[in-house]
Amino acid sequence: MIAAILECHAAAREAATNPVAQAAARAIGHSASTIHSARHCIGLALYGAVAVAYDLLGADAPWEQVEQCAADECGRMLETLRAVAVENEPNPAEINWKC
Numbered sequence: 001m002i003a004a005i006l007e008c009h010a011a012a013r014e015a016a017t018n019p020v021a022q023a024a025a026r027a028i029g030h031s032a033s034t035i036h037s038a039r040h041c042i043g044l045a046l047y048g049a050v051a052v053a054y055d056l057l058g059a060d061a062p063w064e065q066v067e068q069c070a071a072d073e074c075g076r077m078l079e080t081l082r083a084v085a086v087e088n089e090p091n092p093a094e095i096n097w098k099c
Contacts, residue, residue, distance in 0.1 A: 005032045019059045023051035038095045049073035 008029030015021040030043020053069035054061070061069075 001032065001035055005029055005035075008032060019054040020051050023047045023054060027051060039097055045074060045077055046070075049077070 008025050012022050012025035012029060015025055024047070027044050027047035030040045030047060033040035033043070049070035050066065052073045053066045057065055057069055
């Protein structure tokens, strides 16, 4: 698993000229990295949202537009998570985020 994670991060570095591919590779790498650190799970949402934004707006879009589009995508993710959340979860996750 560690080799696959490192390959994702290497792919992200190699995709420096393709922001969509780079952000997608980082999203996958961070998602896989949750195996050793739960805090990496946030990378899936953040880098995934940036990948969507670059895909929609293009690599040359001003950062402010990319950031707003990514924030909108994160908002859609939050709405979706809330829609499937279990009310009064009997076994909630207990994660020490160490942030």
